[in-house]
Amino acid sequence: AQSVTQLDSQVPVFEEAPVELRCNYSSSVSVYLFWYVQYPNQGLQLLLKYLSGSTLVKGINGFEAEFNKSQTSFHLRKPSVHISDTAEYFCAVRPRLYNTDKLIFGTGTRLQVFP
Template sequence: AQSVTQLDSQVPVFEEAPVELRCNYSSSVSVYLFWYVQYPNQGLQLLLKYLSGSTLVKGINGFEAEFNKSQTSFHLRKPSVHISDTAEYFCAVSDRNFGNEKLTFGTGTRLTIIP
């Protein structure tokens, strides 16, 4: 069974400051990793994903994440945040077994940008 841990439930950051949202996962098999963003009253939107290849992946809105297999982490970063980045961010994992496409989500991190 897989699990995802997002240690920070809330992260306040000043506008134009950098941010890192932490994600650790646990799985007995190789995994695919995702970050989704949920803006207020909206559905989930994919920010970025790691399927294979380079461990540093770039996504939309200037976000990037690095897959670290030895630390079982997939932390999300942005060098300079904007007010519009205020949202809930979810890390998710899916195992590599074909036919098992369910996403297992973390509890989410609420990012609040302070003007």
């Protein structure tokens, strides 16, 4: 079975400051890793994904994440946030198994950017 832990339910940060949103996972098999963002009254939008290859992946809106297999982590970072980054961020995994493509989500982290 798989599980995803996002330790920080809320992260307040000032505009132009760097931010890191933490994600750890547990799985008995290899996984694909994802970060989704949800802006108010909108659906979940894919920010970035790690499938294979380079452990540092870049996504939309200046976000990046690094896969660390030994620490089973996939933390999301941005060097300088904007007010418009205020949203809910979800980390998710998908087992690398032929018979499933469901996503398993964490509880989400609310990023609040202040002026």
